[in-house]
Amino acid sequence: xxxxxxTALAFVVAALPARAIDxxxxxxxxxxxxxxxxEHSIPFTALEIRFKGGASLDREGKRGAVNxxxxxxxxxxxxxxxxxxxxxxxxxxxxxxxxxxxxxFSVSAQFLTENREEAVALLKLALNxxxxxxxxxxxxxxxxxxxxxxxxxxxxxxxxxxxxxxxxGEHPYGSDSSGTIESVTALTRDDLLTAYNDVVxxxxxxxxxxxxxxxxxxxxxxxxxxxGLPETGAPLPEAATYLPEGGVTVVPFETPQSVxxxxxxxxxxxxxxxxxxxxxxxxxxxxxxxSRLMQxxxxxxxxxxxxxxxxxxxxLGHLYLGQVASANDRIAEAIDVIRDQWQLxxxxxxxxxxxxxxxxxxxxxxxxxxxxxxxxxxxxAGMQLDGLPINYADSRNDRINAITQDDIKRVAARLLRPDDxxxxxxxxxxxxxxxx
Amino acid sequence: xxxxCLIALAALVATPTMAAExxxxxxxxxxxxxxxxxxxxxxxxxxxxxYRAGSADEEPGVSxxxxxxxxxxxxATDKLASGEFSDTVRANGGSDNAFTSYDYTGYxxxxxxxxxxxxxxxxxxxxxxxxxTDEDIITERDVILEERSQRTDSDPGALFSEQRRAAQYLNHxxxxxxxxxxxxxxxxxxxxxxxxxxxxxxxxxxxxxxAGDVDxxxxxxxxxxxxxxxxxxxxxxxxxxxxxxxxxxxxxxxFDDPRVSQPYVIRTYIAPERDAGDQKMAAALTVLxxxxxxxxxxxxxxxxxxxxxxxxxxxxxxxxxxxxxxxxFGVVIVPTPEYTLEQAEAEMDAVIAQFMEDxxxxxxxxxxxxxxxxxxxxxxxxxxxLARRYGAALTSGLTVEDVxxxxxxxxxxxxxxxxxxxxxxxxxxxxxxxxxxxxxAPEALEVTQ
Numbered sequence: 001x002x003x004x005x006x007t008a009l010a011f012v013v014a015a016l017p018a019r020a021i022d023x024x025x026x027x028x029x030x031x032x033x034x035x036x037x038x039e040h041s042i043p044f045t046a047l048e049i050r051f052k053g054g055a056s057l058d059r060e061g062k063r064g065a066v067n068x069x070x071x072x073x074x075x076x077x078x079x080x081x082x083x084x085x086x087x088x089x090x091x092x093x094x095x096x097x098x099x100x101x102x103x104x105f106s107v108s109a110q111f112l113t114e115n116r117e118e119a120v121a122l123l124k125l126a127l128n129x130x131x132x133x134x135x136x137x138x139x140x141x142x143x144x145x146x147x148x149x150x151x152x153x154x155x156x157x158x159x160x161x162x163x164x165x166x167x168x169g170e171h172p173y174g175s176d177s178s179g180t181i182e183s184v185t186a187l188t189r190d191d192l193l194t195a196y197n198d199v200v201x202x203x204x205x206x207x208x209x210x211x212x213x214x215x216x217x218x219x220x221x222x223x224x225x226x227x228g229l230p231e232t233g234a235p236l237p238e239a240a241t242y243l244p245e246g247g248v249t250v251v252p253f254e255t256p257q258s259v260x261x262x263x264x265x266x267x268x269x270x271x272x273x274x275x276x277x278x279x280x281x282x283x284x285x286x287x288x289x290x291s292r293l294m295q296x297x298x299x300x301x302x303x304x305x306x307x308x309x310x311x312x313x314x315x316l317g318h319l320y321l322g323q324v325a326s327a328n329d330r331i332a333e334a335i336d337v338i339r340d341q342w343q344l345x346x347x348x349x350x351x352x353x354x355x356x357x358x359x360x361x362x363x364x365x366x367x368x369x370x371x372x373x374x375x376x377x378x379x380x381a382g383m384q385l386d387g388l389p390i391n392y393a394d395s396r397n398d399r400i401n402a403i404t405q406d407d408i409k410r411v412a413a414r415l416l417r418p419d420d421x422x423x424x425x426x427x428x429x430x431x432x433x434x435x436x
Numbered sequence: 437x438x439x440x441c442l443i444a445l446a447a448l449v450a451t452p453t454m455a456a457e458x459x460x461x462x463x464x465x466x467x468x469x470x471x472x473x474x475x476x477x478x479x480x481x482x483x484x485x486x487y488r489a490g491s492a493d494e495e496p497g498v499s500x501x502x503x504x505x506x507x508x509x510x511x512a513t514d515k516l517a518s519g520e521f522s523d524t525v526r527a528n529g530g531s532d533n534a535f536t537s538y539d540y541t542g543y544x545x546x547x548x549x550x551x552x553x554x555x556x557x558x559x560x561x562x563x564x565x566x567x568x569t570d571e572d573i574i575t576e577r578d579v580i581l582e583e584r585s586q587r588t589d590s591d592p593g594a595l596f597s598e599q600r601r602a603a604q605y606l607n608h609x610x611x612x613x614x615x616x617x618x619x620x621x622x623x624x625x626x627x628x629x630x631x632x633x634x635x636x637x638x639x640x641x642x643x644x645x646x647a648g649d650v651d652x653x654x655x656x657x658x659x660x661x662x663x664x665x666x667x668x669x670x671x672x673x674x675x676x677x678x679x680x681x682x683x684x685x686x687x688x689x690x691f692d693d694p695r696v697s698q699p700y701v702i703r704t705y706i707a708p709e710r711d712a713g714d715q716k717m718a719a720a721l722t723v724l725x726x727x728x729x730x731x732x733x734x735x736x737x738x739x740x741x742x743x744x745x746x747x748x749x750x751x752x753x754x755x756x757x758x759x760x761x762x763x764x765f766g767v768v769i770v771p772t773p774e775y776t777l778e779q780a781e782a783e784m785d786a787v788i789a790q791f792m793e794d795x796x797x798x799x800x801x802x803x804x805x806x807x808x809x810x811x812x813x814x815x816x817x818x819x820x821x822l823a824r825r826y827g828a829a830l831t832s833g834l835t836v837e838d839v840x841x842x843x844x845x846x847x848x849x850x851x852x853x854x855x856x857x858x859x860x861x862x863x864x865x866x867x868x869x870x871x872x873x874x875x876x877a878p879e880a881l882e883v884t885q
Contacts, residue, residue, distance in 0.1 A: 041477060042816045075733075083743060086733030090803040093810030112810055139746055142772055146749045149697040155590060254694065257585035288531075289510070289522045299519065302578030305586050325586045357527055364529010368480055368546055372817040 021370060023380065023390055026215045030223035034207035035380040035390065036215055039373060043113040045211030046373040048381040049226070051105040052204040055177035056237050056316065059198070062191050063172075064179020068137075068144060069195040070100040075136040077125040082136050085126070094119040096126065102173055103315040104385065105199045110374060113212045116221075124225050127200065132192045145181050155253050155426040159261045162251055162424045163321070171240040173317055201233030202226060208380025210373040240317035246420045247435030248335075258331040258427025262338065263321035264420040267411075269313040269386055275399050276407040277311060277320075277415050282358040283350045284341070284416075285309025285322050290357065292345065296337050297324065303334045320415060332431040335423055346416035349409045363397040459826075460652040461836050464659060466668045467640025471826045471836060472655045473647035475819040481648035482820045483555040484544040485563070486827040488643070489636035491614040492538040492677055492760070498628045500616015503536040504580055505629045509543065510534075511572045513565040518572065521558050528554065538610055539760040540831035541636075546820065549649040553658050560662040563637050573626050581622065584615050592693035596873050603687045604704055604869045607678045608761060640668035643830045647823035675833075677761060680706065687869045692876040698749075699874040701781045704766040706867040710757040710842075712834050718757035719845040720857035721765055726804045727796060727854060728788070729753025729767060734800060737769075740787045747775050747783050760833045765861050777872045792858050796851040808846050 024036045055066045074089075074096060075082040089096065092115050097108040107127065111119035151157035161176050168174035178184070205226060209218050242265045267277045285293040285308050293307045309322035326334040350358075370376050370393075383392055425432055458474040491502045512518040525532040530547030545555045588594045598613050605611030615621070644663065646655045683706060710718040729752040732738035737751035750770040756763060767788070771780035815821060829839045861867075 039477065042813060044813055044817070046817075083733050083739065086731055087799075087803065090731060090734060090807055093807045110814065112813060135743075139742065142746070143749045146698050146770065153695045153697040256589050257582070259590075287526065289519065290526050298579060299575070302575040302582070305579055305583040325582070325590075327582065327585060357523075361526045361529055364548065365531065366529075367478070367548070368529070368531070370478060371480070371820075374817065 021376070021393060023393070024215060025390055026209075026218050026222075028219035028222040028227075030227045032202070032205065032207070032222040032226055034209055034218060034222055035384060036208075036213070036218055037210045037376055037380070038214065039210055040212045042373070043212050044110055044373070045113070045116065045209060045213045046377040047107075047109045047111075047221075048208040048374075048377040049107040049109075050206045050381045050385055051199055051201070051233070052103065052206070052315070052385060053199055053233060053236055054102055054104045055100050056102050056172040057195070057198045057234050058172055058177075058179075059191075059194065062183065062187065062195070063175055064144070064177070064184040065187055065191045065195040066105070066199055067100055067177050067179065068140060068184060068187055069132075069192045069199070070098050070105060071140045071144065072132055072136055072192060073098045073126050073130050075140060076131040076133050078129045078131075080125070081131070081133065085122070088122055092119045092122065094122065096123055100177065102177060106381075108374065108378070116213075116217075120221050120225060127225060128228050130196065132189050132196075134189065137187075137189060137192065141184055141187070144178055144184055148176075148178055148181050148184070151176070151178075155255055155259045158251055158253065159259050159323075159424050159426045162249065162426070163261045163263070166244045166249065166422065166424065167242055167319060168240045168317065169243050171317070172237060173240045173314065197230060198234035201230045203232045206381045206384040208377040208382075208384070210377040210380070237316060240314075242317060242319075244422045246417075246422055248423045248425060248432055250429060250432055250434045251424065251426045252428065253426045255427050256328060257325055258328050258425050258429045259323070259325040260331060260335065260423050260425045261321060261323050262335075262421055262423040263309075263319055264417055264422065266311050266313060266318035266320035267415055268318055273407065273411045273414070274313070276403050276411040279355070279358050279362065279400060279403045280345070280350070280408055280411055280415065281309055281311050281320075282362055283354045284345055287358065287361065290361075292341050292350075292354075293322070293324075293338060296341055297334050301333070301337065303330050303337070307334070307338070328428045329430045331425060331427065331429045335425075335432070339418055339421060342416050342421060343418040346412050346418060349405065349412050352405065355403070355405060355408060359400055359403065362400050366393075366397055366400075459836065459840070462652075462656050462659075464639060464664050466664065466666055467638075468642050468644055468659065468663050468666075469830065470644040470646070470656070470659055471830065472650065472652040473645070473819060473822050473826070474650065474652065475647065475816075475822075476649050479549045479649045480546065481549040481552050481646060481650055482544060482546050482823045483552060483559065484542055484645040484647075484823050484827050485559050486540050486542045486643040486645065486831045487636055488539075488641045488675065488831045489541055489632070490537045490539045490831075491612065491616075492609040493636065493673075493675065494609065494612075494632065496609075498620060498624060498632075499612045500580065500614075500621040501624055501628045501632050502541055503614055503616065504577065504621070504624050505632050506534045506536045506541050506543075507576045507580060508568055508572060508629055509562050509566060511576075512567045512569075513562050514567060515561050515565070516558065521562065524554070524558065530555075536614055537828075538614060540828065542827055542831075544823075552646065552650060552655070553662070556658050556662040560666060563639070563642070563663075564666055566633065568626055568629065570626065573624075573629070577621070577624060580615070581618070584618060584621065588613070588615060589618075592691070592695045593873070595693070596689075596691040596871060599691060600689055600702070600704065600869050600871045603689055604706065604764060606680060606683060608680050609677055610761065635669060635673065638669035638672065639663055639666045640672055643827055645823045645827045647819045675760065680762060683867045686865045689869065689871045691871060691873050694876060696873060696875045698770055699777055699872070700750075700768060700770040701777050701784065701870065701872055702766060702768040703781075703868050703870040704764040705861050705864070706762050707755065707765040707861060709759040709761065709763040710832075710834060710838065712838055715757070715838060715842060715845045716848075716853070717857065717860075719842070719849050720853040721755045721861070722757055722846060723801070723804060723849045724854050724857050724861075725753040725755040725765065727800060728791065728858075730804070734803070736791050737767075737784070737787060740790075741769065741783060746772055748772060748780065751784070758828055758832050758834075760831075777874060781870070788858070788862055792855060792862065796854050798851065801851060801854070805847055808843065812843050
């Protein structure tokens, strides 16, 4: 049997010739810093602005305020109401995305070179002078409340939210950033102004820009867009404490297929062993069809369509999570297989082949991430948020390649704790009960 | 109806055309059609192989076999062990996957540009040489049943959509779900899979799309080397599926499910699709969907139903012209809790009637066209997206010329075209399926006789 592997190996030796990307640090006349990649072949620019803090800055009893504020940024600004603003943006064919996560509030903009000045002026209006009109508040509130209602009937959302609540309790990480129907309904215009002032401030800005724009042009835009924002926002919340013990929590839900989220505490992004954990996770559950869990649960037993694991290093706490879905009469078996693999890798580590394959994949896949102006702009802002150096991309693959079996064994023994695994199962699983 | 395509193919062989500045095409003697899209910004390539065969090309009774086969193509061939295809892609730092639709099945890999030949070598190998075991059939059938559980049976919205499609198409196989009906999926076997495979997995039923940091002449050389030796299917069936009879009765569906939290009304009408050389009506319908229900802040629905005196939390109009046979045009309204589904439907219909009376706001049409023009610029940032655009079009009965003419056809749409398209769609309720998606009413405490 002739195998293609030989050819493949020959290719691997000649490692991917990542064309070094040329990232420049730009400091505007007003003192705002951004990372820039000039790419003049397509006449538009992607701009990513991230504010550290995000939905975790919700004040006590005001869960969902930052999320609602985010939803209203584009719903009227300056002398334009919601329709006027949207009509102006559409006439420029610009796009502004506003999004919020636990740790960041982000603005993702794309605009054409031919009307860049007008597009930036309009975005400035939204970022600096949002109106928070009562009519718009009522409308966006009802959309959010409708979404919360849908989530309450979605087994994946129920599992996710149960996992967060068990993990973090009363900390903002412990509840969904959309808030509850009650908390969102009670929010006032003043709450939104407070959320805006807490989140959108100059002391927490990270910017990436990619496209048909020069350093000088970007400098001017930064000052224009962000220079007028308040100097400081709200202080970041305290670190979150991970609460649960190992076990099973069943959330009864009428559905033919159970969904499960499982995991325990993870590892910090700036831990010396983070890269080793990242490679280990690739072998265990992040490697798609090639991962241990996918092989054992799907390929060998047909117990699921998909199983995966992921490291969740947040600013104020960290988790190591996985998810799987399986028929109600098969989920218990899927869970057993997952536990066994967790135990097996914790004690025995991974094979040399698995380690080599994971490294080859991760180093080969890294350059493929730099896929288009908007994605690169996001990566540039993210690297700054993580405190990485501007030349990080050049050395990142060397760090992956430097991981040894000793590193993997050390981090596996520390990171993988089968007895601490907690499975949240939503459905009507046969042969599974909540532990206490 | 079986007919040979070989004669037709001979006439088309070897006519490379420079279609746009970065798009090149060629065709191999065995009928494989190819499109190359150049993007030299990063040393990456997307290699896609599309087959002109989807779930609508299945024989009756084996629903889901096109998708089942898609899964099975990752098993062994003469040269590759089961799973080795994806392992090799991964070992080279790439990613790969596949997808099945009504009109096509596609396989793709994204890798460093210098690994293109390896991808072609493997993809060509599995076009004609898979070797399935009974074990593969049993395990993978369990996987697709789990997939159906996850994507469809666990999601009342997906179940509802399946029921509405079945009611929409009286005769055409578009009424059968891509994933398959469960009772038929459970019976799928080796013979079903292989019959579909031997018929459709052939160079004269395939479209190759290569996009990224590549040289078109080199791509053609590689394609000749790896795909060139493959034998075409001599009796490849002509794609004539059972067509729709005149639809004479409006259909209305109510779907109750306790998992429904947000009731809505959705209505779809049978509508013409984009046809080769004739995309005018489809263009008018595309712009109509945008004008009527595109942006919630500026569309006709958004302004009338969501903004002023809100009756809905969400509205939309939708149309996809990319389809081999007749497609659908749809409208949807998710009412605020104060409105019943009956009221919401009436409000939506009133807005549509008023729109056809008032005509199109010229400023709104101008904005929509500006965005269509800009989307051509933004699209160049995503070479994978461009590759999909060509692959889907060429397997849905269109040509490279149609894809490239499409932006101009859209720009040429007039206010009159849009209103004419609206009348064509909305004034024939017999073509429509209206669905109410709701929670079951609370059960009566007592039943009297």
